Amino acid sequence: MNYDGLFARAIDDLKVEGNYRVFAELERRRGAFPRAKRLVGSKLADVTVWCSNDYLGMGQHPDVLAAMHAALDRAGAGAGGTRNISGNTVFHAELEHELADLHGKEAALLFTSGYVANWAALGTLAGKLPGCVVLSDAKNHASMIEGIRHSRVEKRIWAHNDLDDLERQLAIIPRDRPKIVAFESVYSMDGDISPIAEICELAEHFGALTYLDEVHAVGLYGPRGGGVAEARGLAHRIDVIEGTLGKAYGIMGGYIAASAAAVDFVRSFASGFIFTTALPPAIAAGALAAVRHLKSSDVERRQQQTRVEELRRRLDVVGLPHMQNDSHIVPVLVGHPVKCRYVADLLLDEFGIYIQPINHPTVPKGTERLRITPSPVHSEDDLDHLVAALSELWSRCSLERRSIAAE
Numbered sequence: 001m002n003y004d005g006l007f008a009r010a011i012d013d014l015k016v017e018g019n020y021r022v023f024a025e026l027e028r029r030r031g032a033f034p035r036a037k038r039l040v041g042s043k044l045a046d047v048t049v050w051c052s053n054d055y056l057g058m059g060q061h062p063d064v065l066a067a068m069h070a071a072l073d074r075a076g077a078g079a080g081g082t083r084n085i086s087g088n089t090v091f092h093a094e095l096e097h098e099l100a101d102l103h104g105k106e107a108a109l110l111f112t113s114g115y116v117a118n119w120a121a122l123g124t125l126a127g128k129l130p131g132c133v134v135l136s137d138a139k140n141h142a143s144m145i146e147g148i149r150h151s152r153v154e155k156r157i158w159a160h161n162d163l164d165d166l167e168r169q170l171a172i173i174p175r176d177r178p179k180i181v182a183f184e185s186v187y188s189m190d191g192d193i194s195p196i197a198e199i200c201e202l203a204e205h206f207g208a209l210t211y212l213d214e215v216h217a218v219g220l221y222g223p224r225g226g227g228v229a230e231a232r233g234l235a236h237r238i239d240v241i242e243g244t245l246g247k248a249y250g251i252m253g254g255y256i257a258a259s260a261a262a263v264d265f266v267r268s269f270a271s272g273f274i275f276t277t278a279l280p281p282a283i284a285a286g287a288l289a290a291v292r293h294l295k296s297s298d299v300e301r302r303q304q305q306t307r308v309e310e311l312r313r314r315l316d317v318v319g320l321p322h323m324q325n326d327s328h329i330v331p332v333l334v335g336h337p338v339k340c341r342y343v344a345d346l347l348l349d350e351f352g353i354y355i356q357p358i359n360h361p362t363v364p365k366g367t368e369r370l371r372i373t374p375s376p377v378h379s380e381d382d383l384d385h386l387v388a389a390l391s392e393l394w395s396r397c398s399l400e401r402r403s404i405a406a407e
Contacts, residue, residue: 018337019359024348033060034378047348048382050372051355055220055328056300057377058250058290071285079278087278095288099255102226102291103241107263110255112276114215114244115143117254120272121242122147122182122211128269129178135169137183144182144213163198170206179208185228186216189363191329196229200237209239219248220301220328225294249290253279303376304328311374311383318391319401330372334399340368343393351389
């Protein structure tokens with residue numbers, strides 16, 4: 001059996017379809033974000049990053065860097081093992097306390113990533129509740145899907161943000177059967193926001209536990225950055241909130257915040273927590289500094305919102321099709337995988353603009369897009385350059401524009 005041949009043919013198919021992923025070699029420079037250096041052969045070229053999930057540039061914030069340097073000098077590099085064996089430090093404990101407070105919960109639990117948090121927490125909660133059924137939004141992230149699959153419980157998929165479908169499916173499940181409604185606040189590819197209050201009402205009526213993924217919202221929404229649930233005064237109605245430290249907080253790691261009993265349950269039974277080396281102390285310290293800063297400062301959030309609004313306005317002026325939503329994510333629609341890859345390559349090679357194309361299977365075929373995430377550290381000149389480059393390439397590639405006046 002020629003295994004390498006099988007691997008190569010599968011990769012060739014991806015390339016023909018335009019879905020093969022190519023990683024740009026970028027070097028971020030401290031204090032320069034969103035600027036970066038791109039390695040092209042043996043030379044470095046300047047690029048501006050427009051697709052980072054470091055939404056607020058906190059990965060470069062002086063308070064965060066200072067906290068990480070101090071923790072590295074104080075505690076060394078690694079955690080030393082799993083939390084249970086030798087990896088539990090004051091940095092981890094302080095960060096969990098801060099995250100619990102952020103969401104108004106009794107406790108929180110750290111994981112090595114948001115993906116692992118969803119996989120471990122959902123898999124454990126559903127798998128250990130006798131006869132549990134999980135009702136999952138159709139557009140939930142792969143990590144949530146994997147967590148539910150790992151639990152091996154019954155899963156029911158309800159149409160995206162469709163309250164009627166969710167109610168219909170809840171109504172046919174016996175009331176005394178454990179149920180989890182799993183959904184997100186901000187959906188990262190379309191940028192739309194879920195009807196959290198209405199979902200909570202249905203879950204409460206039918207006796208279901210609510211599990212909310214806020215990874216694309218923590219740090220960005222709410223008076224202290226607690227996410228969309230905090231912004232809408234609903235955090236107390238969510239049973240389990242899952243978040244990340246690798247996006248708006250600019251570091252890495254994931255977490256859940258919930259009741260003390262629920263957190264202890266996951267801590268005690270989740271293999272994805274028990275058998276994984278803990279986050280390094282410096283990482284936990286940096287995340288702690290970022291969370292604390294964004295609890296007290298809304299400057300970054302307001303500046304980002306201004307940039308997002310301005311980008312949308314400028315895209316409308318030149319007729320570039322972007323998906324309307326109420327979040328900070330601006331998906332510009334291309335609609336063809338090969339053209340999407342081609343436009344992204346031209347942006348990088350000719351204009352020094354880095355936007356990774358989003359193709360199938362991340363998004364449905366025919367909805368391929370450039371996912372743009374403006375930050376508070378993008379300038380007016382950056383916006384001018386981006387929109388001018390996109391407009392030129394839309395004309396060069398004969399891509400469809402839209403008339404705002406006709407809408």
